[in-house]
Amino acid sequence: MRLCALYSGGKDSTLALVEVMGEHEVACLVTMVPPSADSWLFHYPNARLARLQAEAMGLPIILEECPSDEAGSLAALERALREAQSRFRVEGVVTGAVRSAYQLSRFKRVCDRLGLECLSPLWGRDEVRLLEEVLERGIEAIFTRVAGYPLSRSLLGRRIDRSVVEWLAGLRGLVNPSGEGGEYETFALDAPIFSRRIAVRSWRIEGGDYDATLIIEDAELVEKGGRAPTS
DSSP states (O other): OEEEEEOOSSHHHHHHHHHHTTTSEEEEEEEEEOSSTTOSSSOOTTGGGHHHHHHHHTOOEEEEEOOSSHHHHHHHHHHHHHHHHHHHOOOEEEOOOSSOHHHHHHHHHHHHHHTOEEEOTTTTOOHHHHHHHHHHTTOEEEEEEEEBTTBOGGGTTOBOOHHHHHHHHHTBTTBOTTOTTSSEEEEEEEOTTOSSEEEEEEEEEEEOSSEEEEEEEEEEEEOTTSOOOOO
């Protein structure tokens, strides 16, 4: 099946792509760009930098600006998917949805209107196991937003590693370990489907102790041989 990927740039949408690329042809990425973290449906931090991830994957990308409210977001999503149908003849959409029935039901509604199949390969899977898969598949991701105690701004910029996965597993019941409830958001710097990795040169942090966002100010693609540190 010829697919487009509804791609946030985070760990889950990257993992979903890794999983489907062996079985389906992915023709393009579709990334929604909301104006703030108030968006009901889409990731806000660093959405525009999905263009670097698309370049690393060798895929075209449709960047669609959208408002924060639900109705406006869904109208923008429909426009973007119509463009993907027209330009790339896609037959379906892959999402990184894990647990949010609210989010997935609305994505499916738009897909149904357009006659597109909606694939969500991560749906319903154990959230801690998914974090382990992120590591096992070689996906490197950093925290770019936290939204609620006990996740503090000190996490921002930190890579998801084994110790982070164990810590999040211990918080199950307080937060969704995968961040599906909006507790945190991430940005993928590298993956096995990237020909080059993303090096972050500078960032700034906005917000308070338990509601903060990391905004990447400067980033570029580099060869995978050298691991340039984030700063």
